[in-house]
Amino acid sequence: MQKYNWNYPTTMWVGENRINDVASACKNLNIKKPLLVTDNGLAQSVIVKNTLSILKEGGIIAALYSNVVGNPTGTNVNEGADYYKKNNCDGVIAFGGGSGLDVGKAVAFMSGQNLPIWDFEDVGDNWTKANSDKIAPIIAVPTTAGTGSETGRASVILNEETGVKNIIFHPKFLPSIVILDPILTVGLPAKMTAATGMDALAHNLEAYCAPGYHPMADGIALEGMRLIDKWLLEAVSNGSNIEARMNMLTAASMGSTAFQKGLGAIHSLSHPVNALNNIHHGLSNAIFMPYVLTFNKDVIENKIIKICDYLELKDRSFDGFVNWVLDLRKKLDMPHKLSEVIDEKDFDIDRLSKMALADPSTGGNPKKLTEDDMRIMYQNSMTGELFK
Structure with missing residues (x-):
């Protein structure tokens, strides 16, 4: 063992x-x-x-x-x-x-x-x-x-x-x-509350999907996602709600605790655009999330269905979870495409793809990744096309 x-x-x-x-x-x-x-x-x-x-x-x-x-x-x-x-x-x-x-x-x-x-x-x-x-x-x-x-x-x-x-x-x-x-x-603006909340979601989600044996981290990640599902929209729309703010703080700490198990391509793709294009980390994580989820589908589908069960989503399927993410981003008024925040002329996909592959988070992705995989996910995030 x-x-x-x-x-x-x-x-x-x-x-x-x-x-x-x-x-x-x-x-x-x-x-x-x-x-x-x-x-x-x-x-x-x-x-x-x-x-x-x-x-x-x-x-x-x-x-x-x-x-x-x-x-x-x-x-x-x-x-x-x-x-x-x-x-x-x-x-x-x-x-x-x-x-x-x-x-x-x-x-x-x-x-x-x-x-x-x-x-x-x-x-x-x-x-x-x-x-x-x-x-x-x-x-x-x-x-x-x-x-x-x-x-x-x-x-x-x-x-x-x-x-x-x-x-x-x-x-x-x-x-x-x-x-x-x-x-x-309490004074954090709604847009920043949304972006940081999606960062917390990315931490819990990627930790849960990372390979390896760490059931305690898995349990923390699941509960962290439940708290985000319940409280993020409320924290954004009603920033003075102390209970919502407290639960989001807790979920964020839980995400960091859980990701000792590992992260994945959401973070691998994010770190280079944060460094080269000065995009907020939570915002880039939110953008990349559905592209990475659909890319990893064949190895994480069963885990994602377990998340659906725990969150008691109406559609407890892989597509149901992806739609939940897309709907959450829409309600938070967040972009679907990377091209909405980065101009094509400032997008050095060759350099970004190399940096993403070399990122320490890459090793925790459920699927082994190549530079071409990174390039494809970057391209899809620019066009808005999810993997089928």
Whole structure:
């Protein structure tokens, strides 16, 4: 029998206004001077200003690094790590969406390393090169319900020199304490709520369809999809619904927990267009989802029918599930074709197909993939034609 490694999340403080406990989280981890890492937009927001005030009232003065961009770069991480050391920080509060969380985790990691960040790409046992004792403690505070980076052991960082998004991995990337507070997501615009929600769906869906033996991840992924089915549309149409926001935050964390089992071609196709065309990751995942599903049909049909049963869909068939995805995207006012967000002249299919095949997510796809397969899926996503 093949051997597997199963890992599960960390301490999670969940509920309305749990951000009020952020100073307690620092004290719990013996963090006296944290660096709060976020993007510039959030740095100007009420929720970040309130968080800094809560920390100050608790006797903790935090430094702030907010140069994070939407598709975070190695420069963001290096700048953040330098700022961390310059301010004599002793821990990181990673605050925001996937970009803020990924950079925050990577800053905590790189603050104690001498090798370049790219030496720790998630290939083989690269992570063992790190000095584990020098990795700073991390508190993660997500403000979107999508990436689930708060329960992940990796960060996705763009290498500006190569134009490739690299997955940087280490077990200690996993935050020590996660604060899931739905109040922090209430102000998220409807379009971003929709895109991040589809990202969470892609994580749960691809994890469930990935080959390998991990029934616990399968169970989490199924329930994550049920929560998304029940609450995503409500969170988008009524952003002040705290129950909907809480359930979507939970589903996002569940997706990241489940995809330790693997991802697949939805992510393989997404990462290159995120890097080269600056398309939002959740949006690209939503676009690619039905093309990858129909491409993989012959090996995932039985699994998809089980999802239909669990979601209690009216049409409990493979086509019924694909139609559910298409209908959900339509209700969320999301594009069906990649050509709706990328101009043909900016679409380098040869380069994209090579990058997609080399993406670490490719290995988790239910069907073995070739560069031609990637090209065909890209072409279909541009024309809007699903596989028959």
